[in-house]
Amino acid sequence: MRWILASVMLFGSCLDKPDCISQAGNTLQIAFKKIVNNSPQADTVVFYYISAAGADSLFYRQQPVDLADTLRGTPATVALNPFADSTEFIFHFPFEEKILRVRYRRNFRFINENCFSEVSITNLQVAFTDFDSVHVVQPALFKNLTVNIEVFR
Amino acid sequence: MLLPVLLAAQPADTVKRSFRPTGLRLGADLVAPVYAFADSRYGGYELNADVDFYRYYLTVDAGRWQRQFTGSRSRYENSGNYFRAGIDVNFLKNDPDGNMLFFGFRYARSRFNESVERTATDPVWGTRTEVQTAEGRRAGWMEITGGLRVKMYRFIWMGYTVRYKFGLHAKNTSGPEMYDVPGYGSTFKPVTWGFNYLILFRLPLR
Numbered sequence: 001m002r003w004i005l006a007s008v009m010l011f012g013s014c015l016d017k018p019d020c021i022s023q024a025g026n027t028l029q030i031a032f033k034k035i036v037n038n039s040p041q042a043d044t045v046v047f048y049y050i051s052a053a054g055a056d057s058l059f060y061r062q063q064p065v066d067l068a069d070t071l072r073g074t075p076a077t078v079a080l081n082p083f084a085d086s087t088e089f090i091f092h093f094p095f096e097e098k099i100l101r102v103r104y105r106r107n108f109r110f111i112n113e114n115c116f117s118e119v120s121i122t123n124l125q126v127a128f129t130d131f132d133s134v135h136v137v138q139p140a141l142f143k144n145l146t147v148n149i150e151v152f153r
Numbered sequence: 154m155l156l157p158v159l160l161a162a163q164p165a166d167t168v169k170r171s172f173r174p175t176g177l178r179l180g181a182d183l184v185a186p187v188y189a190f191a192d193s194r195y196g197g198y199e200l201n202a203d204v205d206f207y208r209y210y211l212t213v214d215a216g217r218w219q220r221q222f223t224g225s226r227s228r229y230e231n232s233g234n235y236f237r238a239g240i241d242v243n244f245l246k247n248d249p250d251g252n253m254l255f256f257g258f259r260y261a262r263s264r265f266n267e268s269v270e271r272t273a274t275d276p277v278w279g280t281r282t283e284v285q286t287a288e289g290r291r292a293g294w295m296e297i298t299g300g301l302r303v304k305m306y307r308f309i310w311m312g313y314t315v316r317y318k319f320g321l322h323a324k325n326t327s328g329p330e331m332y333d334v335p336g337y338g339s340t341f342k343p344v345t346w347g348f349n350y351l352i353l354f355r356l357p358l359r
Contacts, residue, residue, distance in 0.1 A: 026275065057277045079277040108269040108285040108329040110222065110229040117227035117271040120330070 020111060023143055024120040026082045028102070031075040031147040042073030043153065046094060050078055053088040068094060075147050080104065082119050086127055100151070101128040104139075124148060172206045173359065175251075178302075178310060180353030185216070194221050197335070201351055203241065204358075205251070210241040212257065214349075218265075218335030226272040229329075233265020235336030237296065253302035253312070261318075262293045263336045269329035287328025294337050295320040296347070308355045316347035 034043040046068045049061040059078050060069040081087040086103040105123040124139040126149070133152040141148065182199035189196045199216030219232035239259030245252055268286040295318070302312035318337055325331050331340045338345040 052277070055277050079275065081278050082273060082275055083278055083281045083283060105327070106285075107325075107327075108271055108283075110224060110227060110269045110329065110332050113222050113224045116225045116273075117229075117269055119271070119273070 020115040022111070022116070022118045024109065024118045025141050025143045025145070026080045026119070026121055027145055028078050028080050028087075028124075028141060028149065029075040029145055029147045030078065030100070030149045030151055032071065033150050033152050035152065040150070040152070044070065044072045045076075045153070046070045048092040048094070050076060051090045051092065052078065052081070053090070054081065054084075055079075077145070080121060080141065082106070082121070088128075098131050099129060100126070100131060100134065100149075102149070103127040104141075170207050174204045174206060175359055176355045176357050177204045178202065178353040178355045180310070180351045182216070182349040182351055184348060184350050195219070199349065201349070201353065203353075205243075208243040208246060210243065210253070210255065210257070211238075212241050212259070213238050214259070216336060220333055220335075222333075228270045229267070229332055231265055231267045231333050231335065233263055233290075233335040235261060235263035235265075235334075237261040237336070239296070239298070241298065250304040252304060253300075255298075255300060255302070257298040259296040259298060259316075260293065261296060261336055262291065263334050264289065264291050265335045266290065267329055267332065269332075285329045287326055287331075290323070290326060290328075290331065292321060292323035292331070292334045292337065292340075294318055294322070294334075300349075302351075302353070304355075308357075310351075310353040310355055312351050312353070314347075314349045314351065316349070317344065318347060319344045 032043040032045045033040040048068050050059040062069055078089055085106060086101060088099060088101040091098045103125050104121050107120050108117055109120055110117045121141040122139060124136050126134050126136060131151050131153060135150045137150055138146050138148045180201045185197050185199050197216060197218040199214060201214045203210045203212040214237040217234050222229040237259040239257055241255040241257035243253045243255050245254045266288045267290060268284055270284045272282040274280040297317045298314050300312055300314040302310055305311050321337055321340065323331055333339055
């Protein structure tokens with residue numbers, strides 16, 4: 001009996017723990033689409049940069065600053081604010097600005113004592129936009145990037 | 154004609170089953186305080202009670218459990234109460250002292266709070282420390298149990314219970330992802346084991 005007790009004390013807390021693998025991410029992918037022959041196809045977009053309210057960093061800013069970037073069918077990749085439940089992005093096109101504000105649910109995940117914790121972002125929704133049409137196609141964000149939002153201009 | 158003879162030939166030492174309880178045992182788990190003393194991350198206690206109905210024992214356990222884990226730039230805490238109720242069946246039928254070798258089943262419920270504090274650095278959004286909490290979470294699970302109860306001296310009993318815990322069901326509400334359920338353990342394990350070493354005091358009921 002004494003040895004059973006001792007074993008429980010010694011090893012009970014060290015039994016298998018979840019792997020120290022982070023699956024969550026805060027990188028949002030936005031694909032621009034256009035309708036051609038009644039089917040959605042990747043669109044080519046030209047913009048100066050994308051800014052996010054509350055952040056100093058600008059996405060896709062070129063040097064010199066008035067040089068536009070062109071996405072030829074590839075999705076735009078931006079970072080959601082992992083410390084807030086919503087993020088507003090402003091797309092600075094040559095002749096206009098468009099806003100996309102998204103909200104989401106954040107769940108902290110404690111993995112184990114040897115790991116960093118992570119925040120998983122799920123339930124992604126469009127809170128406001130002045131684009132013509134926006135659809136959420138993947139409401140959860142993962143380390144492995146996938147298109148989360150499709151924008152039809 | 155033979156019927157009265159057959160009736161008269163029934164064994165004279167047949168013991169009539171009685172489902173009237175003979176005693177109520179109240180006790181406490183000795184593993185929890187030792188574990189709490191040995192491991193500063195854990196605190197808790199557990200109280201146990203059972204009452205006999207022939208060879209079947211109605212058993213109730215209630216406990217409190219709190220844990221603290223510190224990870225890399227993060228900290229997890231939980232605290233809550235749990236209880237279990239079930240039946241043990243004694244397989245030592247004719248022991249004069251009523252010692253038990255038993256197997257049984259429990260259903261358990263837990264109500265608890267959890268919180269995760271984390272400091273994170275994001276290349277765009279900077280560094281921040283946040284706390285996410287969830288209060289009043291509930292979870293349930295089942296247990297198959299086995300063990301011994303031995304009369305040590307007059308009304309003092311000791312024994313142990315081995316628990317095979319399974320079937321955890323819980324609703325992940327807003328807040329941090331559920332990590333540790335008081336009374337059950339880590340939520341990522343589909344089954345867990347538990348062990349109690351008990352001291353019990355028996356109050357005779359007749």
